[in-house]
Amino acid sequence: MPRLDLEDLLQGRKIVICCGSGGVGKTTVSAALGVQAALLGKKVLALTVDPARRLADSLGLSELGNREAPVPAERFLRHGKNPAGSLHAMMLDTKRTFDELIERYAPDETVASNIMQNQFYQHLSSAMTGSHEYLAMEKLYQIHLDGRYDLIVLDTPPTKHALDFLEAPNRVRAFFDRSISQWFLKPYLTMGRLSLNLFNRTAGTVLRLVERFTGAEFLHDVSEFVTGLADSFDIFRSRAEEVMHVLRGEETTFLLVTAADRGSLGEAAYFYDRIRKASLPFGGIIANRFHAFPLPDESGPPPRDRDESREAMLAALTRRRGLPPPVARQLVENFDRYLGLALRDRDALHAFTQRSPGRIPLLTVPAFDEDIFDIGGLLKMNEYLFPAPS
Numbered sequence: 026m027p028r029l030d031l032e033d034l035l036q037g038r039k040i041v042i043c044c045g046s047g048g049v050g051k052t053t054v055s056a057a058l059g060v061q062a063a064l065l066g067k068k069v070l071a072l073t074v075d076p077a078r079r080l081a082d083s084l085g086l087s088e089l090g091n092r093e094a095p096v097p098a099e100r101f102l103r104h105g106k107n108p109a110g111s112l113h114a115m116m117l118d119t120k121r122t123f124d125e126l127i128e129r130y131a132p133d134e135t136v137a138s139n140i141m142q143n144q145f146y147q148h149l150s151s152a153m154t155g156s157h158e159y160l161a162m163e164k165l166y167q168i169h170l171d172g173r174y175d176l177i178v179l180d181t182p183p184t185k186h187a188l189d190f191l192e193a194p195n196r197v198r199a200f201f202d203r204s205i206s207q208w209f210l211k212p213y214l215t216m217g218r219l220s221l222n223l224f225n226r227t228a229g230t231v232l233r234l235v236e237r238f239t240g241a242e243f244l245h246d247v248s249e250f251v252t253g254l255a256d257s258f259d260i261f262r263s264r265a266e267e268v269m270h271v272l273r274g275e276e277t278t279f280l281l282v283t284a285a286d287r288g289s290l291g292e293a294a295y296f297y298d299r300i301r302k303a304s305l306p307f308g309g310i311i312a313n314r315f316h317a318f319p320l321p322d323e324s325g326p327p328p329r330d331r332d333e334s335r336e337a338m339l340a341a342l343t344r345r346r347g348l349p350p351p352v353a354r355q356l357v358e359n360f361d362r363y364l365g366l367a368l369r370d371r372d373a374l375h376a377f378t379q380r381s382p383g384r385i386p387l388l389t390v391p392a393f394d395e396d397i398f399d400i401g402g403l404l405k406m407n408e409y410l411f412p413a414p415s
């Protein structure tokens with residue numbers, strides 16, 4: 026497999042998006058990339074989702090969300106580093122982003138606040154799968170357009186829906202194009218319910234039916250929502266298309282973070298296929314908590330010889346090194362267990378990379394003894410993400 030060269034990748038990019046399932050190390054890797062890019066002289070923003078408490082504290086993230094905060098240079102100096110660039114961090118609050126969007130597009134404040142308090146809006150904003158994920162991209166795009174950073178690293182939410190934003194432009198279009206808003210609501214809005222009964226018996230009957238099932242309140246909510254936002258739909262939609270354009274562009278790269286076991290790699294395969302299908306620029310895969318192969322010969326002993334090599338090791342440790350047999354046995358057992366994990370990870374990764382043989386840039390990071398919660402830990406991770414050329 027080609028080695029994933031992150032330093033090279035960061036040089037040419039303005040947006041790095043880390044995706045993958047929950048708990049695999051996405052947030053940690055995103056923060057580590059941010060740290061390294063700042064050391065390399067870039068002005069960086071790490072846009073993060075649900076960081077572990079201690080990491081959030083070390084990055085100086087407030088609980089308020091949606092606000093950029095500089096990571097004080099002192100946090101770097103403590104670990105003997107002086108960044109040539111700078112690192113900002115921000116916790117993403119997608120609900121707030123949705124509201125900001127409404128505030129921007131609504132014709133005035135009253136309409137904006139009507140919309141936000143509207144039950145239908147609240148329902149829609151949570152029911153549209155992927156809308157929150159889309160809004161993460163919307164926020165990313167806003168900041169990208171502002172142009173205040175050389176690089177934005179985005180950490181995505183820990184769900185399978187994280188890539189549902191890809192369908193957002195289509196979903197927005199489908200929603201508003203649907204006949205319900207065309208012939209169903211328009212007459213309702215323009216003529217009012219009573220006149221509808223007179224002028225359009227069919228629509229009137231259907232509406233009454235809908236009302237019976239959903240309640241008049243709901244229809245009122247819908248109509249208010251639609252009138253309030255009618256002119257904004259097109260802007261919203263073309264905006265979504267611009268966002269997708271940037272995400273597909275040369276300045277963006279998607280990194281897939283995964284744990285190295287088979288279960289996590291199975292989920293990573295889902296993300297990988299989706300990235301490819303959507304023609305998004307794929308940078309490579311980072312296999313975290315990887316058990317590197319402990320023997321010089323990477324192919325390792327065939328499983329049927331493992332008993333034999335265990336015995337040989339035991340003999341060597343007791344006879345040649347003079348270790349007491351119980352200690353030697355414990356050592357051999359530990360080693361053998363580790364060897365099992367290493368074989369498992371190697372085979373799982375091999376199976377994964379067979380999806381596109383020879384074409385998936387890959388990097389591995391071992392499991393550390395401790396959680397990673399500060400700049401020091403991130404620097405330790407960076408020894409693997411950015412290995413010195415050998």
Ligand SMILES: Nc1ncnc2c1ncn2[C@@H]1O[C@H](COP(=O)(O)OP(=O)(O)O)[C@@H](O)[C@H]1O
Binds near residue numbers: 048183314390394395
């Ligand atoms: N290579 C590693 N070794 C040890 N701990 C790790 C490693 N990678 C991540 N962690 C820890 O695992 C936990 C989950 O990582 P996190 O980055 O929050 O995952 P995700 O964002 O994918 O849900 C964190 O406490 C983090 O410090």
Ligand SMILES: [Mg+2]
Binds near residue numbers: 074075180
């Ligand atoms: Mg996370």
